[in-house]
Amino acid sequence: xxxxxxxxxxxxxxxxxxxxxxxxxxxxxxxxxxxxxxxxxxxxxxxxxxxxxxxxxxxxxxxxxxxxxxxxxxxxxxxxxxxxxxxxxxxxxxxxxxxxxxxxxxxxxxxxxxxxxxxxxxxxxxxxxxxxxxxxxxxxxxxxxxxxxxxxxxxx
Numbered sequence: 833x834x835x836x837x838x839x840x841x842x843x844x845x846x847x848x849x850x851x852x853x854x855x856x857x858x859x860x861x862x863x864x865x866x867x868x869x870x871x872x873x874x875x876x877x878x879x880x881x882x883x884x885x886x887x888x889x890x891x892x893x894x895x896x897x898x899x900x901x902x903x904x905x906x907x908x909x910x911x912x913x914x915x916x917x918x919x920x921x922x923x924x925x926x927x928x929x930x931x932x933x934x935x936x937x938x939x940x941x942x943x944x945x946x947x948x949x950x951x952x953x954x955x956x957x958x959x960x961x962x963x964x965x966x967x968x969x970x971x972x973x974x975x976x977x978x979x980x981x982x983x984x985x986x987x988x
Contacts, residue, residue, distance in 0.1 A: 866903045870982050873904035884979040887911065907978065912971055928964035935960035935969065949976035 867873055867881035874882045874895045882890050882899060891899035893913040927942035928934025935943045935952050938959045943951040952960035954973045 871905070872908040873902050874899040874908065875902050884983045887979075888913070907982075910975075912968065912975060926963040928966055932966075933969040933972065934963055934965035936963055945972060947976075949973040949980070 867875065871881060872884055872887050872895065874887065874891050876882050876890050876899050881902070882895075887895060887908065888911060891897060893911055895901075895904070895908050895911065924930060926934075927936045932942055933945055933948050935948070935957055937943045937951045942963075943960055948956075948969065949972075952958040952973065954970075954977050956962070956965070956970050956973055
């Protein structure tokens with residue numbers, strides 16, 4: 833059975849479409865909503881909003897490397913690159929000798945860059961023991977706390 837739309841609904845849809853096209857022409861770019869509060873304010877190559885936890889991985893450092901700004905948060909400009917360890921280095925002793933942050937967690941394992949602030953807390957050393965701390969470890973842990981706090985905040 834074939835269903836037909838009512839003329840009123842069809843006119844309403846056409847009117848909304850005309851408004852969107854008019855907005856796109858007036859502003860010079862497609863109409864879309866901003867990425868929202870408590871977001872870094874960047875869009876990836878596909879046009880999707882990028883959240884704080886994905887900012888470095890999807891956009892790079894600085895975020896303008898692979899993403900376009902869409903009402904960027906000033907805190908995004910202060911993002912520092914998270915160093916990556918090198919597993920190809922020969923065996924060595926102590927945390928941090930292969931490029932890690934240099935802190936041993938409460939469980940006895942070396943803390944990684946990815947979860948440094950979650951494992952140790954801030955300020956460093958927190959719950960961890962410093963064995964060969966990297967110079968940028970404190971800045972990375974502070975940055976991870978800021979990102980976690982912003983991603984868990986609720987919008988009003």
